[in-house]
Amino acid sequence: MRPAIHIVSAAFALAMLALTPPATAAEKIDPVADAKAFQKFFTDKFPKLKPEDFVTGPYSMNEDLHRQWVEKEQFPPYEFSLEMGKEMFSTPFKNGKSYEDCFPNKGIGIRQNYPYFDDKEGKVITLELALNRCREANGEPPLSYVKDEMAALTAYMAYTSRGKPFDIKIPNDPRALEAYQQGKEYFYTRRGQFNFSCATCHVQSPGERIRAEVLAPGLGILNAMPIYRSEWSGMGTTSRRFTTCNSQIRGVPLNPQDDEYRNLEYYLSYVSNGLPISGPGARP
Amino acid sequence: MASTIRVRATSSGDTTEVQALIQHPMDSGFVKDAKGEIIPAHFIQQLTFEYDGKPVFVADWGGGVSKDPYVKFAFKGGKKGDDLKVSWVDNKGATDTTTAKIV
Amino acid sequence: MNPMENGLSRRLLLQGAGLVALVGLGNIPFGFAPALAAANDKYPEEAFKQKGEADAIKLLYGKTAEASDKVKLDAPEIAENGSVVPVAVSTTLADVTSIAFLVSDNPNALVASYKIPAGTVPGIANRIKMAKTSNVIVVVEAGGKLYSATKEVKVTVGGCGG
Numbered sequence: 360m361r362p363a364i365h366i367v368s369a370a371f372a373l374a375m376l377a378l379t380p381p382a383t384a385a386e387k388i389d390p391v392a393d394a395k396a397f398q399k400f401f402t403d404k405f406p407k408l409k410p411e412d413f414v415t416g417p418y419s420m421n422e423d424l425h426r427q428w429v430e431k432e433q434f435p436p437y438e439f440s441l442e443m444g445k446e447m448f449s450t451p452f453k454n455g456k457s458y459e460d461c462f463p464n465k466g467i468g469i470r471q472n473y474p475y476f477d478d479k480e481g482k483v484i485t486l487e488l489a490l491n492r493c494r495e496a497n498g499e500p501p502l503s504y505v506k507d508e509m510a511a512l513t514a515y516m517a518y519t520s521r522g523k524p525f526d527i528k529i530p531n532d533p534r535a536l537e538a539y540q541q542g543k544e545y546f547y548t549r550r551g552q553f554n555f556s557c558a559t560c561h562v563q564s565p566g567e568r569i570r571a572e573v574l575a576p577g578l579g580i581l582n583a584m585p586i587y588r589s590e591w592s593g594m595g596t597t598s599r600r601f602t603t604c605n606s607q608i609r610g611v612p613l614n615p616q617d618d619e620y621r622n623l624e625y626y627l628s629y630v631s632n633g634l635p636i637s638g639p640g641a642r643p
Numbered sequence: 644m645a646s647t648i649r650v651r652a653t654s655s656g657d658t659t660e661v662q663a664l665i666q667h668p669m670d671s672g673f674v675k676d677a678k679g680e681i682i683p684a685h686f687i688q689q690l691t692f693e694y695d696g697k698p699v700f701v702a703d704w705g706g707g708v709s710k711d712p713y714v715k716f717a718f719k720g721g722k723k724g725d726d727l728k729v730s731w732v733d734n735k736g737a738t739d740t741t742t743a744k745i746v
Numbered sequence: 747m748n749p750m751e752n753g754l755s756r757r758l759l760l761q762g763a764g765l766v767a768l769v770g771l772g773n774i775p776f777g778f779a780p781a782l783a784a785a786n787d788k789y790p791e792e793a794f795k796q797k798g799e800a801d802a803i804k805l806l807y808g809k810t811a812e813a814s815d816k817v818k819l820d821a822p823e824i825a826e827n828g829s830v831v832p833v834a835v836s837t838t839l840a841d842v843t844s845i846a847f848l849v850s851d852n853p854n855a856l857v858a859s860y861k862i863p864a865g866t867v868p869g870i871a872n873r874i875k876m877a878k879t880s881n882v883i884v885v886v887e888a889g890g891k892l893y894s895a896t897k898e899v900k901v902t903v904g905g906c907g908g
Contacts, residue, residue: 431873
């Protein structure tokens with residue numbers, strides 16, 4: 360597989376270079392054009408799929424997998440995690456306040472707006488980060504970004520947004536544009552012993568196998584977060600997936616919610632704008 | 644504590660379709676933990692569905708049934724509003740039971 | 747498993763013949779008492795302990811099964827993950843009294859056995875573990891005879907910790 364990937368990747372890298380030259384502060388960063396090109400790439404590659412089909416990851420890429428998924432979705436294994444998330448969300452903090460006091464619309468049906476760029480702080484804020492800040496602001500200890508509780512909480516919030524289109528905003532602020540661009544560059548940069556970028560799998564090879572697993576397309580990949588993976592026998596956060604993906608390509612994972620991961624989430628979510636939230640998603 | 648049993652019983656014509664999802668580790672006794680020690684067997688052995696005081700479905704399970712087990716079946720009979728009683732017992736002698744309404 | 751641990755009166759032991767039932771009838775949960783008296787409601791502990799499917803089927807039913815195209819087994823080609831493999835069965839056979847699922851290459855072949863009282867549709871969907879690529883076998887007891895269907899399911903990520 361590797362020689363083929365190197366040849367294809369060289370051609371691809373050249374193509375990407377032509378489409379999106381590395382941006383300096385003086386050059387124009389164009390998220391709108393990027394998103395259009397990104398979506399077109401995938402809809403051209405899979406003409407039989409509707410845009411919303413991409414949010415089911417590998418299941419829209421393989422019929423045998425799809426059938427197993429449909430069967431399990433009738434009464435999904437993540438039902439219990441979802442219930443736990445709802446209970447956590449509805450339980451007040453020790454000071455009497457609750458999550459609904461930290462979020463617009465009491466935290467219901469808002470997941471599709473995350474991440475967003477905070478102009479006071481000058482950084483990208485993800486949902487997981489916002490949840491822990493809410494806890495700390497109310498005297499509660501933060502949750503681990505890679506364990507069950509944060510996964511359950513974000514699962515519930517995603518569930519209340521199911522079907523709503525991703526609606527990530529990039530304000531006309533050079534810092535926001537720079538954060539977006541850094542996320543994009545992270546996505547296309549090779550790393551780890553395998554020398555894979557995120558794009559190597561999720562743009563070059565969607566629907567193909569890496570060892571025994573079928574690769575999900577990059578388009579719509581975060582719409583299903585958090586995900587209940589059969590491999591984990593449990594629900595896992597976006598942070599968990601980013602860190603484990605880094606480990607899987609034999610790279611050193613960053614810390615959950617490091618700037619690079621937040622910017623990556625910002626970029627990947629933005630280019631899937633318009634596609635429906637499908638979380639919490641079941642995955643292999 | 645909330646029941647471990649989630650049931651959906653739907654009446655359609657003269658048949659009631661039942662789906663159940665149960666929160667249970669269903670440890671087979673063959674898996675080792677991070678320290679290399681066997682996680683002891685811990686699984687539901689018998690799951691019973693009763694309608695009108697009689698069993699309509701009995702599942703005998705081993706450790707080869709998936710975690711958070713699921714089962715779907717259907718029986719003739721049952722009307723909207725009737726009760727369906729679901730109970731299980733596991734290899735440690737623990738039990739749980741719930742009564743669901745057929746919708 | 748120390749029977750003394752949880753108090754004899756609350757303990758329901760589902761062991762085969764040869765073990766003393768340490769249960770006061772009045773304390774059995776969910777009204778099982780009359781059912782326990784009937785032999786075929788006992789949990790088939792020995793069958794679940796068998797390695798091979800032939801031995802498990804023999805212990806469960808006391809007979810062998812013949813392949814039948816009237817038994818329809820629905821299982822994937824390649825399991826997404828061996829820990830949760832959705833498999834289902836349906837059959838046009840009449841007078842079905844029992845259905846069992848086995849996986850040849852699991853440490854213990856018998857996975858599940860179901861009792862089908864009269865009036866219950868002989869169709870079941872469940873989710874099973876598979877240790878590795880193996881035959882999945884469904885056995886249907888109908889009119890006192892045994893019928894089966896088999897399908898090989900490929901497994902890449904095993905469901906038993908492998």
